[in-house]
Amino acid sequence: MRIPILKLYNYLLISIQTEIDDQTAIQFQEDLLDKIHKSGTSGVVIDLTSVEIIDSFIAKVLGDVVTMSDLMGAKVVLTGIQPAVAMTLVDLGIHLTGVATALDLEQGLIKLHQELGE
Amino acid sequence: MGTQSCINIQKEWDIVGARQLGRDIAKKIGFGTVDQARIATAVSELARNIYLYADSGKVCFEAIETIDKKGISMIAIDSGPGISDISLVMQDGYSTSRGLGAGLPGVKRLMDEFDLISEKEQGTEVKTIKWLR
Numbered sequence: 272m273r274i275p276i277l278k279l280y281n282y283l284l285i286s287i288q289t290e291i292d293d294q295t296a297i298q299f300q301e302d303l304l305d306k307i308h309k310s311g312t313s314g315v316v317i318d319l320t321s322v323e324i325i326d327s328f329i330a331k332v333l334g335d336v337v338t339m340s341d342l343m344g345a346k347v348v349l350t351g352i353q354p355a356v357a358m359t360l361v362d363l364g365i366h367l368t369g370v371a372t373a374l375d376l377e378q379g380l381i382k383l384h385q386e387l388g389e
Numbered sequence: 390m391g392t393q394s395c396i397n398i399q400k401e402w403d404i405v406g407a408r409q410l411g412r413d414i415a416k417k418i419g420f421g422t423v424d425q426a427r428i429a430t431a432v433s434e435l436a437r438n439i440y441l442y443a444d445s446g447k448v449c450f451e452a453i454e455t456i457d458k459k460g461i462s463m464i465a466i467d468s469g470p471g472i473s474d475i476s477l478v479m480q481d482g483y484s485t486s487r488g489l490g491a492g493l494p495g496v497k498r499l500m501d502e503f504d505l506i507s508e509k510e511q512g513t514e515v516k517t518i519k520w521l522r
Protein backbone atom coordinates (compact mmCIF):
# COMPACT_ATOMS: atom_id res chain seq x y z
CA MET A 272 0.00 0.00 0.00
CA ARG A 273 1.27 3.48 -0.90
CA ILE A 274 0.08 6.86 0.23
CA PRO A 275 -0.47 9.14 -2.79
CA ILE A 276 1.48 12.42 -2.90
CA LEU A 277 -0.10 15.16 -5.00
CA LYS A 278 1.50 18.27 -6.37
CA LEU A 279 -0.49 21.50 -6.09
CA TYR A 280 1.20 24.61 -7.49
CA ASN A 281 4.56 24.68 -5.64
CA TYR A 282 3.40 22.46 -2.83
CA LEU A 283 3.06 18.79 -2.12
CA LEU A 284 -0.18 17.61 -0.66
CA ILE A 285 -0.83 14.37 1.16
CA SER A 286 -4.11 13.26 2.59
CA ILE A 287 -3.77 10.08 4.59
CA GLN A 288 -6.98 8.12 4.06
CA THR A 289 -6.08 4.61 5.09
CA GLU A 290 -5.17 2.84 8.27
CA ILE A 291 -1.37 3.14 8.36
CA ASP A 292 0.73 0.13 9.14
CA ASP A 293 4.44 0.46 9.90
CA GLN A 294 5.61 -0.52 6.43
CA THR A 295 3.30 1.99 4.75
CA ALA A 296 4.55 4.71 7.09
CA ILE A 297 8.19 4.01 6.26
CA GLN A 298 7.45 3.80 2.54
CA PHE A 299 5.68 7.15 2.80
CA GLN A 300 8.70 8.70 4.46
CA GLU A 301 10.93 7.57 1.59
CA ASP A 302 8.45 8.56 -1.12
CA LEU A 303 7.96 12.03 0.32
CA LEU A 304 11.66 12.82 0.64
CA ASP A 305 12.18 11.57 -2.89
CA LYS A 306 9.34 13.72 -4.19
CA ILE A 307 10.64 16.80 -2.34
CA HIS A 308 14.02 16.25 -3.94
CA LYS A 309 12.64 15.77 -7.43
CA SER A 310 10.08 18.55 -7.37
CA GLY A 311 12.14 21.09 -5.46
CA THR A 312 9.06 22.03 -3.47
CA SER A 313 9.37 24.32 -0.47
CA GLY A 314 6.15 23.38 1.28
CA VAL A 315 4.27 20.21 2.23
CA VAL A 316 0.86 19.71 3.83
CA ILE A 317 0.09 16.35 5.41
CA ASP A 318 -3.62 16.13 6.18
CA LEU A 319 -4.51 13.72 8.98
CA THR A 320 -8.29 14.35 9.11
CA SER A 321 -9.12 10.69 8.43
CA VAL A 322 -6.50 9.24 10.74
CA GLU A 323 -8.14 7.71 13.80
CA ILE A 324 -5.09 6.69 15.74
CA ILE A 325 -1.46 7.77 15.94
CA ASP A 326 0.65 5.54 18.11
CA SER A 327 4.26 6.16 19.12
CA PHE A 328 5.67 4.51 16.00
CA ILE A 329 3.61 6.58 13.57
CA ALA A 330 4.29 9.69 15.66
CA LYS A 331 8.02 9.02 15.35
CA VAL A 332 7.80 8.56 11.59
CA LEU A 333 5.80 11.80 11.26
CA GLY A 334 8.19 13.73 13.51
CA ASP A 335 11.18 12.36 11.56
CA VAL A 336 9.62 13.22 8.22
CA VAL A 337 9.18 16.83 9.37
CA THR A 338 12.81 17.05 10.52
CA MET A 339 14.15 15.42 7.35
CA SER A 340 12.04 17.60 5.05
CA ASP A 341 13.25 20.62 6.96
CA LEU A 342 16.86 19.58 6.34
CA MET A 343 16.04 19.41 2.66
CA GLY A 344 14.54 22.88 2.74
CA ALA A 345 10.84 22.04 2.71
CA LYS A 346 8.46 23.15 5.42
CA VAL A 347 5.83 20.62 6.55
CA VAL A 348 2.49 21.49 8.11
CA LEU A 349 0.36 18.76 9.69
CA THR A 350 -3.35 19.44 9.46
CA GLY A 351 -6.65 18.06 10.72
CA ILE A 352 -5.43 16.12 13.77
CA GLN A 353 -8.61 14.77 15.40
CA PRO A 354 -9.33 15.70 19.04
CA ALA A 355 -9.14 12.05 20.14
CA VAL A 356 -5.76 11.68 18.44
CA ALA A 357 -4.45 14.86 20.08
CA MET A 358 -5.53 13.52 23.49
CA THR A 359 -3.91 10.12 23.01
CA LEU A 360 -0.67 11.75 21.84
CA VAL A 361 -0.53 13.75 25.07
CA ASP A 362 -1.18 10.55 27.07
CA LEU A 363 1.71 8.94 25.23
CA GLY A 364 3.86 11.90 26.27
CA ILE A 365 4.44 12.91 22.64
CA HIS A 366 4.42 16.63 22.05
CA LEU A 367 5.65 17.00 18.46
CA THR A 368 7.37 20.23 19.48
CA GLY A 369 8.50 22.41 16.64
CA VAL A 370 6.02 20.80 14.25
CA ALA A 371 3.77 23.27 12.45
CA THR A 372 0.08 22.38 12.58
CA ALA A 373 -3.16 23.85 11.30
CA LEU A 374 -6.84 23.08 11.73
CA ASP A 375 -7.51 21.89 8.20
CA LEU A 376 -5.99 21.62 4.77
CA GLU A 377 -7.05 25.10 3.74
CA GLN A 378 -5.52 26.66 6.86
CA GLY A 379 -2.41 24.58 6.27
CA LEU A 380 -1.98 26.00 2.79
CA ILE A 381 -2.54 29.52 4.12
CA LYS A 382 0.10 28.91 6.77
CA LEU A 383 2.63 27.72 4.20
CA HIS A 384 1.82 30.65 1.98
CA GLN A 385 2.37 33.11 4.83
CA GLU A 386 5.57 31.55 6.08
CA LEU A 387 7.14 30.96 2.71
CA GLY A 388 5.81 34.16 1.19
CA GLU A 389 5.19 32.57 -2.19
CA MET B 390 -17.90 -11.89 32.23
CA GLY B 391 -18.02 -11.96 28.45
CA THR B 392 -16.18 -14.27 26.16
CA GLN B 393 -12.57 -13.61 25.34
CA SER B 394 -11.49 -12.61 21.83
CA CYS B 395 -7.84 -13.11 21.03
CA ILE B 396 -5.71 -12.19 18.07
CA ASN B 397 -2.32 -13.71 17.33
CA ILE B 398 0.53 -11.32 16.65
CA GLN B 399 3.00 -12.76 14.20
CA LYS B 400 3.39 -10.35 11.34
CA GLU B 401 3.45 -6.61 11.17
CA TRP B 402 -0.03 -6.37 9.71
CA ASP B 403 -1.42 -8.14 12.82
CA ILE B 404 -0.74 -4.90 14.71
CA VAL B 405 -3.35 -3.21 12.53
CA GLY B 406 -5.73 -6.16 12.96
CA ALA B 407 -5.32 -6.04 16.75
CA ARG B 408 -6.10 -2.35 17.01
CA GLN B 409 -9.16 -2.72 14.79
CA LEU B 410 -10.44 -5.61 16.90
CA GLY B 411 -9.75 -3.65 20.09
CA ARG B 412 -11.57 -0.63 18.75
CA ASP B 413 -14.58 -2.71 17.61
CA ILE B 414 -14.93 -4.40 20.99
CA ALA B 415 -14.52 -1.08 22.82
CA LYS B 416 -17.22 0.44 20.64
CA LYS B 417 -19.60 -2.47 21.32
CA ILE B 418 -19.09 -2.07 25.06
CA GLY B 419 -20.10 1.57 24.69
CA PHE B 420 -16.86 3.55 24.90
CA GLY B 421 -16.90 6.98 23.26
CA THR B 422 -14.59 8.02 20.43
CA VAL B 423 -11.82 9.35 22.64
CA ASP B 424 -11.64 6.22 24.78
CA GLN B 425 -11.90 4.05 21.66
CA ALA B 426 -8.83 5.86 20.34
CA ARG B 427 -7.05 5.43 23.69
CA ILE B 428 -7.78 1.70 23.74
CA ALA B 429 -6.81 1.23 20.07
CA THR B 430 -3.57 3.12 20.65
CA ALA B 431 -2.74 1.03 23.72
CA VAL B 432 -3.40 -2.17 21.72
CA SER B 433 -1.17 -0.94 18.96
CA GLU B 434 1.69 -0.28 21.39
CA LEU B 435 1.45 -3.68 23.07
CA ALA B 436 1.01 -5.58 19.81
CA ARG B 437 4.02 -3.82 18.31
CA ASN B 438 6.10 -4.65 21.37
CA ILE B 439 5.22 -8.33 20.92
CA TYR B 440 6.10 -8.16 17.23
CA LEU B 441 9.36 -6.28 17.81
CA TYR B 442 10.72 -7.87 20.94
CA ALA B 443 9.13 -11.29 21.28
CA ASP B 444 8.43 -12.27 17.66
CA SER B 445 5.03 -13.66 18.42
CA GLY B 446 2.32 -13.69 21.04
CA LYS B 447 -1.29 -12.68 21.39
CA VAL B 448 -3.58 -9.94 22.57
CA CYS B 449 -6.88 -10.86 24.21
CA PHE B 450 -9.89 -8.69 24.91
CA GLU B 451 -12.85 -9.24 27.17
CA ALA B 452 -15.84 -7.22 28.22
CA ILE B 453 -15.83 -7.15 32.01
CA GLU B 454 -18.45 -6.19 34.54
CA THR B 455 -18.53 -5.65 38.30
CA ILE B 456 -21.54 -4.69 40.42
CA ASP B 457 -21.15 -1.02 39.63
CA LYS B 458 -19.04 -0.72 36.52
CA LYS B 459 -18.31 -2.05 33.06
CA GLY B 460 -15.11 -2.06 31.11
CA ILE B 461 -12.72 -3.77 28.80
CA SER B 462 -9.82 -5.96 29.77
CA MET B 463 -6.91 -6.25 27.41
CA ILE B 464 -4.08 -8.68 27.96
CA ALA B 465 -0.92 -8.98 25.86
CA ILE B 466 1.03 -12.20 26.31
CA ASP B 467 4.23 -13.46 24.76
CA SER B 468 6.88 -16.03 25.55
CA GLY B 469 9.74 -13.87 24.35
CA PRO B 470 12.93 -12.79 26.13
CA GLY B 471 11.13 -11.11 29.02
CA ILE B 472 11.99 -7.85 30.76
CA SER B 473 14.54 -7.91 33.56
CA ASP B 474 14.24 -4.35 34.79
CA ILE B 475 10.59 -3.33 34.79
CA SER B 476 11.12 0.10 36.35
CA LEU B 477 13.60 0.91 33.58
CA VAL B 478 11.23 0.05 30.70
CA MET B 479 8.47 2.05 32.40
CA GLN B 480 10.54 5.23 32.08
CA ASP B 481 9.47 7.63 29.35
CA GLY B 482 12.02 7.57 26.58
CA TYR B 483 13.68 4.26 27.39
CA SER B 484 14.00 2.15 24.24
CA THR B 485 16.29 -0.59 23.03
CA SER B 486 15.11 -0.21 19.43
CA ARG B 487 15.58 3.52 18.87
CA GLY B 488 11.86 3.94 19.33
CA LEU B 489 10.36 6.80 21.29
CA GLY B 490 10.21 4.68 24.44
CA ALA B 491 6.68 5.97 24.91
CA GLY B 492 4.86 2.65 24.54
CA LEU B 493 4.69 1.06 27.97
CA PRO B 494 4.51 4.28 30.05
CA GLY B 495 1.97 5.53 27.49
CA VAL B 496 -0.23 2.44 27.79
CA LYS B 497 -0.21 2.91 31.56
CA ARG B 498 -1.58 6.44 31.13
CA LEU B 499 -4.03 5.50 28.36
CA MET B 500 -5.63 2.71 30.40
CA ASP B 501 -7.02 2.79 33.98
CA GLU B 502 -5.29 -0.28 35.32
CA PHE B 503 -1.93 -1.62 34.29
CA ASP B 504 0.04 -4.61 35.46
CA LEU B 505 3.26 -5.91 33.91
CA ILE B 506 4.52 -9.34 34.84
CA SER B 507 7.69 -10.64 33.27
CA GLU B 508 10.27 -13.28 33.86
CA LYS B 509 13.60 -13.31 32.06
CA GLU B 510 13.58 -15.90 29.23
CA GLN B 511 9.98 -16.77 30.12
CA GLY B 512 8.01 -14.01 28.51
CA THR B 513 5.93 -10.99 29.31
CA GLU B 514 2.32 -10.43 30.24
CA VAL B 515 0.75 -6.99 30.31
CA LYS B 516 -2.73 -6.80 31.83
CA THR B 517 -4.75 -3.65 31.43
CA ILE B 518 -8.29 -2.47 32.07
CA LYS B 519 -10.22 0.56 30.95
CA TRP B 520 -13.46 1.34 32.78
CA LEU B 521 -16.50 2.83 31.13
CA ARG B 522 -17.37 6.21 32.59
Ligand SMILES: Nc1ncnc2c1ncn2[C@@H]1O[C@H](COP(=O)(O)OP(=O)(O)O)[C@@H](O)[C@H]1O
Nearest residue numbers: 438442471478484485488489490491492493513
Ligand atom coordinates in the same frame (compact mmCIF):
# COMPACT_ATOMS: atom_id res chain seq x y z
N1 LIG C 1 7.01 -7.79 25.18
C1 LIG C 1 8.27 -7.40 25.43
N2 LIG C 1 9.27 -8.32 25.57
C2 LIG C 1 10.55 -7.93 25.82
N3 LIG C 1 10.94 -6.64 25.98
C3 LIG C 1 10.00 -5.67 25.84
C4 LIG C 1 8.63 -6.00 25.58
N4 LIG C 1 7.92 -4.84 25.51
C5 LIG C 1 8.82 -3.86 25.75
N5 LIG C 1 10.06 -4.34 25.94
C6 LIG C 1 11.28 -3.54 26.23
O1 LIG C 1 10.87 -2.31 26.81
C7 LIG C 1 11.39 -1.20 26.08
C8 LIG C 1 10.42 -0.04 26.14
O2 LIG C 1 9.22 -0.36 25.44
P1 LIG C 1 8.27 0.81 24.93
O3 LIG C 1 7.94 1.67 26.10
O4 LIG C 1 7.15 0.20 24.19
O5 LIG C 1 9.19 1.68 23.96
P2 LIG C 1 9.79 1.34 22.51
O6 LIG C 1 8.99 0.19 21.95
O7 LIG C 1 9.64 2.60 21.74
O8 LIG C 1 11.22 0.96 22.71
C9 LIG C 1 11.65 -1.74 24.69
O9 LIG C 1 12.62 -1.00 23.99
C10 LIG C 1 12.08 -3.18 24.99
O10 LIG C 1 13.45 -3.23 25.31
Ligand SMILES: [Mg+2]
Nearest residue numbers: 434438492493
Ligand atom coordinates in the same frame (compact mmCIF):
# COMPACT_ATOMS: atom_id res chain seq x y z
MG1 LIG D 1 6.96 -0.03 22.06
